[in-house]
Amino acid sequence: MEYSNSCGVILKFVVVGGGLAGLATAYSLKKAGHDVLILEKSDGTQRSSGSVPSSPNMTKVLKSWGLESTLDTIAQACTRVNFLHAESGEFLGALTAAVLDIVKKDSVAGFVFLQHCQLHDILLELCLQEGVEIHYNVSVSALEPEEGCIMLEDGGKICADLVVAADGFHSILRSYVTEEDPEEELESEAKIVLFRTTIPIARMHQHQSLQGLGTLEDWDWWMGDGYVVRCSVTNDGQDYTVVLVHPYHGPVDSNTMEWRQAPNTKSYGVDITKLDGRLRKLFRLSNNLTARVYTSPRAAESLVCPCSRVILVGEAAHPVIPGGYHATAMGFEDAETLGSLFARIQDRDQIARITTAYDEIRLPRATYVHEYEIGYQGVLKAAQGPVQQIRDQRMRQLGAFNTGAEIDEDMILEGWGGELMLITHDASEKVEDWWGQYGASIMKPASTYSLPDVQSMRISIAENTTSASPSVSCFAIPV
Numbered sequence: 001m002e003y004s005n006s007c008g009v010i011l012k013f014v015v016v017g018g019g020l021a022g023l024a025t026a027y028s029l030k031k032a033g034h035d036v037l038i039l040e041k042s043d044g045t046q047r048s049s050g051s052v053p054s055s056p057n058m059t060k061v062l063k064s065w066g067l068e069s070t071l072d073t074i075a076q077a078c079t080r081v082n083f084l085h086a087e088s089g090e091f092l093g094a095l096t097a098a099v100l101d102i103v104k105k106d107s108v109a110g111f112v113f114l115q116h117c118q119l120h121d122i123l124l125e126l127c128l129q130e131g132v133e134i135h136y137n138v139s140v141s142a143l144e145p146e147e148g149c150i151m152l153e154d155g156g157k158i159c160a161d162l163v164v165a166a167d168g169f170h171s172i173l174r175s176y177v178t179e180e181d182p183e184e185e186l187e188s189e190a191k192i193v194l195f196r197t198t199i200p201i202a203r204m205h206q207h208q209s210l211q212g213l214g215t216l217e218d219w220d221w222w223m224g225d226g227y228v229v230r231c232s233v234t235n236d237g238q239d240y241t242v243v244l245v246h247p248y249h250g251p252v253d254s255n256t257m258e259w260r261q262a263p264n265t266k267s268y269g270v271d272i273t274k275l276d277g278r279l280r281k282l283f284r285l286s287n288n289l290t291a292r293v294y295t296s297p298r299a300a301e302s303l304v305c306p307c308s309r310v311i312l313v314g315e316a317a318h319p320v321i322p323g324g325y326h327a328t329a330m331g332f333e334d335a336e337t338l339g340s341l342f343a344r345i346q347d348r349d350q351i352a353r354i355t356t357a358y359d360e361i362r363l364p365r366a367t368y369v370h371e372y373e374i375g376y377q378g379v380l381k382a383a384q385g386p387v388q389q390i391r392d393q394r395m396r397q398l399g400a401f402n403t404g405a406e407i408d409e410d411m412i413l414e415g416w417g418g419e420l421m422l423i424t425h426d427a428s429e430k431v432e433d434w435w436g437q438y439g440a441s442i443m444k445p446a447s448t449y450s451l452p453d454v455q456s457m458r459i460s461i462a463e464n465t466t467s468a469s470p471s472v473s474c475f476a477i478p479v
């Protein structure tokens with residue numbers, strides 16, 4: 001889809017980081033009419049065969065970029081989410097297609113899985129076709145935000161009108177916007193290690209105990225005390241991706257904070273002997289285990305630096321607590337929002353106003369998702385006790401719907417309404433709404449422009465709820 005507005009001035013953007021969010025943002029800005037250069041520190045071959053969940057809010061963006069038929073070919077639909085105990089193996093309940101239809105009611109786009117490597121390739125191709133320039137093996141070490149200049153590790157310097165920081169969860173550029181101390185982040189108490197492996201389904205099904213797993217269109221969530229295991233089918237039904245999200249107590253350095261091959265979970269101090277036998281077997285079958293350590297993320301208070309020249313996107317902007325599935329979708333929403341806003345710029349004088357618009361549109365959403373994920377995962381990983389008991393009871397009720405009981409729509413919406421709001425978010429519609437209210441004022445000559453009242457703007461674009469802060473998330477259980 002071409003943006004209907006056409007920019008009146010061509011700006012130079014440097015995007016730092018060529019991961020999914022960086023590629024998506026570069027494409028979106030280039031499509032809006034600007035010059036875009038991506039600087040990526042790796043050689044560009046870093047991909048994973050693991051699956052990336054694309055919730056309707058992300059699928060919608062991909063479709064609007066003309067990828068509908070590509071998705072029809074490569075995406076794996078998700079029509080059932082199963083909840084099981086990670087240790088006893090008990091099946092508690094499932095969100096089936098009938099229930100999911102209530103949850104995603106107004107959403108035209110589906111919930112699908114894509115392989116990380118495939119999605120990466122598709123975005124790269126879009127970027128190259130559109131004319132984005134990409135430089136690999138270029139590591140950015142610092143910024144001069146006021147000048148829009150980037151300092152490279154090899155001593156070079158590149159200047160642009162705007163810098164987009166898409167350098168991931170442990171972004172070094174984030175602190176230029178948020179003024180956080182990255183060292184403090186490293187010292188954070190709660191660390192998480194994420195393991196990922198992909199197992200060929202044919203190999204897995206040679207084992208009788210695993211034959212009930214790996215059903216096409218199913219997403220299995222195994223819930224443990226403080227941890228969770230997520231499994232889904234990808235690669236045209238050929239592979240099963242297993243992701244274990246577990247607390248981590250070992251040392252943190254630049255090595256552990258990147259995706260690395262791991263011999264086993266023990267090498268990260270994680271004992272899996274307590275897991276259900278099927279999960280243990282899956283890990284035994286794995287010969288491509290990778291791991292990455294995450295520090296406890298904090299929600300940013302701003303996504304744009306005070307001088308309006310540095311913008312955060314993707315996990316650099318909102319490092320959501322690992323283990324959920326919103327991290328990638330948020331990067332696509334950022335990309336769509338930025339492209340859609342910068343397609344409307346007519347004069348350099350408007351840069352600060354457009355970046356303010358980005359901040360105003362995306363920050364409440366980012367804060368909402370951040371808090372939601374903390375609550376949601378608190379419930380999923382609840383230790384044995386009252387929260388876990390209520391959670392399990394709610395999930396067993398879901399199980400009853402699957403055996404023919406009439407679906408109680410109110411109960412579904414009470415338990416899953418938060419999820420509904422997250423996955424039906426429409427990034428371009430939010431820009432349209434915002435522009436409808438404040439666009440005329442943005443387009444005024446600089447001398448006559450005054451910022452709209454920030455408070456009223458935030459309220460106008462808060463999630464379609466009465467509050468920008470999520471009430472208790474999943475299952476309405478206080479955590």
Ligand SMILES: Cc1cc2nc3c(=O)[nH]c(=O)nc-3n(C[C@H](O)[C@H](O)[C@H](O)COP(=O)(O)OP(=O)(O)OC[C@H]3O[C@@H](n4cnc5c(N)ncnc54)[C@H](O)[C@@H]3O)c2cc1C
Nearest residue numbers: 017019020021041048050051116139140167168314315328
């Ligand atoms: C190799 C890899 C495999 C992944 N596999 C999966 C998967 O299977 N399933 C899943 O759900 N998610 C996966 N993810 C995570 C997923 O892509 C992200 O959670 C999400 O898409 C957010 O993407 P991002 O672009 O913000 O961050 P990232 O994907 O982390 O990308 C950040 C990019 O910035 C680059 N970078 C960092 N610092 C600098 C610097 N100083 N200078 C220049 N470049 C820099 C990094 O090399 C990286 O390419 C993977 C990520 C990576 C990098």
